Structure formats: structure tokens, C-alpha cells
Amino acid sequence: MSEPVIKVLIVEDDNLISKRYQMILSKDPQLEFVGRAASGYEGTMLAALHRPDVILMDIELEDKQAGLRATSEILAYMPDIKIVMLTVCETDDTVFRAFELGATNYLLKNMPAEEIRTAVKDAYRGVPSLHANIAGKITREFKRIKTNEDSLLRNFHILTQLTPTELEVLDLLLKDYSRQEICRMRHVEPSTLKSQIHSILKKFEKISVQEVVAVLRELHIPEILAQRKGSLPLRTE
Missing domain, CATH: 3.40.50.2300 (Response regulator)
Structure with a gap:
């Protein structure tokens, strides 16, 4: 035939x-x-x-x-x-x-x-x-997507472990408010805010606020939170 x-x-x-x-x-x-x-x-x-x-x-x-x-x-x-x-x-x-x-x-x-x-x-x-180079690109993109998915799930899980106060502080940090501004807005002492930020960093296993903010922004978490505000099952203090 x-x-x-x-x-x-x-x-x-x-x-x-x-x-x-x-x-x-x-x-x-x-x-x-x-x-x-x-x-x-x-x-x-x-x-x-x-x-x-x-x-x-x-x-x-x-x-x-x-x-x-x-x-x-x-x-x-x-x-x-x-x-x-x-x-x-x-x-x-x-x-x-x-x-x-x-x-x-x-x-x-x-x-x-x-x-x-x-x-x-x-x-x-x-x-x-x-072609070999095209197959390689697909493999890399699958790996990138899988890595991002894992990171997104992990960070969302961490967010659910934050107290309402910690989430509020994190939200202000993501909006680029300084620590002094946050203290004035929340009517707290610098030492209190420092303790709250320390707790946030410990839960994210990061050593600086800049690291946490960078990761959350890369995953577009601020936008997701803005769209679904109040939907996370947060812990109580």
C-alpha cells in the first residue's frame, strides 16, 4: 500500500x-x-x-x-x-x-x-x-514550573502559620513601609516589632526581611493575597 x-x-x-x-x-x-x-x-x-x-x-x-x-x-x-x-x-x-x-x-x-x-x-x-536543544528547553521549563509550584505551596503553608498580627506586619513590609512607619501605624514599640519580625523570619527560615519579601513577590503572593484577602486559615495568637 x-x-x-x-x-x-x-x-x-x-x-x-x-x-x-x-x-x-x-x-x-x-x-x-x-x-x-x-x-x-x-x-x-x-x-x-x-x-x-x-x-x-x-x-x-x-x-x-x-x-x-x-x-x-x-x-x-x-x-x-x-x-x-x-x-x-x-x-x-x-x-x-x-x-x-x-x-x-x-x-x-x-x-x-x-x-x-x-x-x-x-x-x-x-x-x-x-531536536535535542528543544527537548532540553522543555525539560528545563518543566523543572522550573515544578520548583515554583513546590515553593508556592511551601510559602502558602508558612503564611497559614502566621498569626493575624504577623500577617499584618508582613503585609506592611511588602508594601515597603519602614519599621519606624510600621511602629507608628500599629502603635507599638520598636522592640515589639522587632520580636514580631524575628518570629516571621524564623517561620520562613530566612535571615532578613528582604529575602522574605523577594521570595513572596517572585511568586506573586501579594497579588494573590489581595485578591483573596481573609481567605487564609490563620492561626490565632
Whole structure:
């Protein structure tokens, strides 16, 4: 039985790069070029019109995220289409986002012709044949997300161990009030505030207020607390 012909749509705003891919596809009788779009919007329209098997999708089209948006829209309505992302400069978060949206593969534009043809065929079969550097980026991003999740859970747990007074002091510290200002606002002596801050640092296992504030801000905890104020099961003094 002969191999099925794979219909390929190219979504690329650079005419020279697009023509290179057309030429690469034309060298393989199993691959059929069915059209070219120069924007994410046009790519979505042509995908609906031609119903290609595989789309070679540039990430940066009319803007830096246009390819990702088009990928999301296409797969929402045509989930059987396989999408191979194209880029000249990949970052860990963009690579991860593309696969999170449902892209099957990810290619650097300067890869050899045979690797491009192989990637299209693998995508058609649903095989994510990743280049080593792309696989590494995905691994690093999974590790970063896992680390952040662990850190977020740990710090939320610590927050639930703070007394209402300690949480109020921490909130003021996160708002960049000085210790003198906090003493005046809360009508307490410096020695009392010092003791409260010492207790906070001990629970977070940090040696300075700056460390605690930096960690909580990196995890966007102040914003989360602002949205869900009063929802934490705080201890009583």
C-alpha cells in the first residue's frame, strides 16, 4: 500500500523562507504544498479552507505571539491538524507554551531540509521528534514550573502559620513601609516589632526581611493575597 499524501500549509510572513519550505516539500512526493499564509489570521482562514494535515507555523508573524494565537484557534476547532512551530530564536517559555497549546513539533528555521521533511511526517503520525536543544528547553521549563509550584505551596503553608498580627506586619513590609512607619501605624514599640519580625523570619527560615519579601513577590503572593484577602486559615495568637 502506498503512503498517503500529506497536505501541508505554510504560515510564514517571510517570502524567501516560505519559498524555501515550498521547495523542500516539493522534493518529496509524499508531501503536498496546499497554500501559504503571511499572518496568523490568514493562517486560520486557510486552515479552515484547505484542512491541511500539517501546518508549518511561524511564531512571530504580525506580532510576537501571533503564531501561538493562531495555533490555539486552529486546534480549538480543528484538533486533528498537526502543527509544527517554526522560529529563529526560541526561548524556554515560548517552546513550552507552544506544546502546551497542542503543537506536535518545534523546528528552528535553519534546520536541514531532510530534518524538516522528517519533522512534517513525524507530526502527521503524531510523533514529536524533538531536536535535542528543544527537548532540553522543555525539560528545563518543566523543572522550573515544578520548583515554583513546590515553593508556592511551601510559602502558602508558612503564611497559614502566621498569626493575624504577623500577617499584618508582613503585609506592611511588602508594601515597603519602614519599621519606624510600621511602629507608628500599629502603635507599638520598636522592640515589639522587632520580636514580631524575628518570629516571621524564623517561620520562613530566612535571615532578613528582604529575602522574605523577594521570595513572596517572585511568586506573586501579594497579588494573590489581595485578591483573596481573609481567605487564609490563620492561626490565632
